[in-house]
Amino acid sequence: MSRSVILKSSIVKKYWMALTGLFLCLFLVGHLLGNLQLFAASEEGRRAFNEYGYFMGHNIFIKILSYLTYISILFHAIDGILLTVQNKKARPINYVKNNAGANSSLASRSMAILGSIILIFIVTHMANFWWVVKMSSKQMPLHSIVYTDQKSGMSQDLYITHSGNMLPTAYFESSEMAPAQMKIKNGTEFYSAEGDLLIGEGYKDMHSLVYAFFGHDKTKYGFPENKLALWAVIGYVISMLVLAYHLMHGFASAFQSLGLRHPAYTKLIKGLGTGFAIIIPLLFAIIPIYIYLTK
Amino acid sequence: MKLTLKIWRQKGPNDKGQMATYPIDGIDGDMSFLEMLDVLNEQLIHKGEEPVAFDHDCREGICGMCSLFINGEAHGPDRGVTTCQLHMRKFDDGDTIYIEPWRAKAFPVIKDLVVDRTAFDRVMAAGGFVSVNTSGNTQDANAIPIAKADADKAFEAATCIGCGACVATCKNSSAMLFVSAKVSQLALLPQGQVEARDRVLNMVKKMDEEGFGNCTNTGACEVECPKEISLDNIARMNREFMKAALCHED
C-alpha cells in the first residue's frame, strides 16, 4: 500500500488530532503561567509582566514554539472539521429517536461544536491582543511611569527603556508647540530626532492593555476605558467553560487515539484529564474576573 | 401488556420510507422482543397487510443477525444482550417503542428493518484471516504455546458476532470496534503475526473505503455492544496501525 493512502487513513487523521491537541494542552500550561503574573496589579507587577512580554517577543525558542502553536491550531481545526464532515456523511439519515445520553457523554458528542466556539474565541482573542501588540500599524503605548520629584513636587511621565534608562515621554510628543526631539520607530525603538541614533528600546505596555481591556477604570497610560469590559469578561468566562468541556473529553481521548491505553494507567490518564480540564480553564477565567472586580 | 409500536417501514432500497404506528395488545413479559414482532406480523398477515421485515437467525445471541435500534439504543435498553435476547419485561404497560433499522451509509436499508451488512464481509476479506497451509499436513493449532492472558484477550475479541450495533450506535457510524476486535483477535496470537502489518493496513483501508466514519472515542459502541467488546481493542488497533505504518516498506 502506498504511503499516501496510509497518510489519508482515518486513523492517521486521528493521530494528528491527538498530537496537535496534546501540544495545545502544553501550550495552555505555558500561556497560563504567563497570565498568572497578571494577578500582580502593582507597579512592580506591571513592570515584571511587561519585561516578561518583552522576553517572550525576543526569544528564538519562544518564536519557534509560537509558530508551532499557530500551525497546531490550524491543523487541529482543519483536521477536526474534515473529520466532522466525513462523520456526518457516514450517516445520511438520522434516527427518529436516539437515546445517545445512555451510552456517551455530552462532551464527547459535541467536540466539533465546542472546538468551533474555541476557534471563534481564539480569533477574537488574537484580534484583541496579538493584533494590537504585534500587527497593528497603530502605535502601541509603551511602558511609562509617572515620576514625582520629592522636593519640587513636579510630576513627569517617563518611558522605561530595556537598558534601564528613563526618557521623558514629552520628548516624543510631536506638536506645533513642542516639537519632538526624539522618534519611536518599529513600535519600540527610541531614536534621537537629528542623529537617528538608537538610544534604547521600550517595553510594550501589555499589562495596562489587559487591565484596560477587562477593567473598568478611567483612561490609563494611553489606553481608553473599555465600555464593553463586562461583556469581554463574560465572553472570556464562557469560552473557558467551553474549553473545559472540550478538554474533559479531549485530554484522555488523545491518549486512546495514540493507542496509549493500559489497565494500569487508563484510570490515571482519565483522572489527570478531568483535573486538567477543570483547573486550567478555571485559572484562566479567574484572571479577568479578578481584574474586573478590583480595577 | 399493551404497547404502541412506531416502526420504520420502507418497501425497498429506493423507497423513501417512513415511521408507521401499530398498537399491540396481549404481550407477555417473558416474550423476547422478536417474539413480540412475530405476534405483530401474524396480526398484520391476518389483516392482509405486509408484515414487517426484520433480520434474525439463531435467536440465542450468537449469530449476530438480529439488528434493531430500539428506543434510541442498539439492541434496546438492556446491556450485554442482542435484540433476540431482549425480554419484553424490560418495558412497561402503555409504553411507546420506536423500532428503527441500523443507520449508516455503509449499511443501506434493504427493506423495513433489514440492512445490508456485507460491508463487514468485505472488510474481513481484506485481511481478517490467517493464511494456513492446507496441503494435508496442517499443523495442530495447539502445538504453539500461547500465554494465558493473551489467549483470554484474543478469545474476548473473538466473541464479536459482527452484528453492527457498534456502527449503529456510534454518532459517526464508525466501525472501529468491530474492525479492532477482528484485528486484535489475530494480533494477539502467534499465528496472526506473519500477516499482522498488511492485515491492519488493508482492513483499515477497506473500512474507510466502505464509508464508515472516524472514531471520536465517545465509547458508545462499548456500552451498546451485546458482547461487551472493550475499547482496549481500538487502542490496540491504533498501536498496530502505527507500527505497521511506520515500518511499512513500499
Ligand code: HEM
Ligand atoms: C487550545 C485549544 C484546543 C485544545 C487544547 C484542544 C485539544 C483537543 C484534544 C486533546 C482533542 C482530543 C484528540 C483526540 O481525540 O485524539 C481534541 C479533539 C477535537 N478538537 Fe480540539 N483542541 C483545541 C481547539 C480546537 C479548535 C479550535 C477546534 C476547531 C474546530 C477543535 C476541534 C476538535 C475536534 C472536532 C475534536 C474531535 C476530533 C476527534 O475526536 O476526531 N479543537 N481537541
Ligand code: SF4
Ligand atoms: S464489536 Fe460488538 S457491536 Fe460491534 S459488531 Fe462486534 S459484537 Fe456487534
Ligand code: FES
Ligand atoms: S438472532 Fe442470532 S444473535 Fe439475535
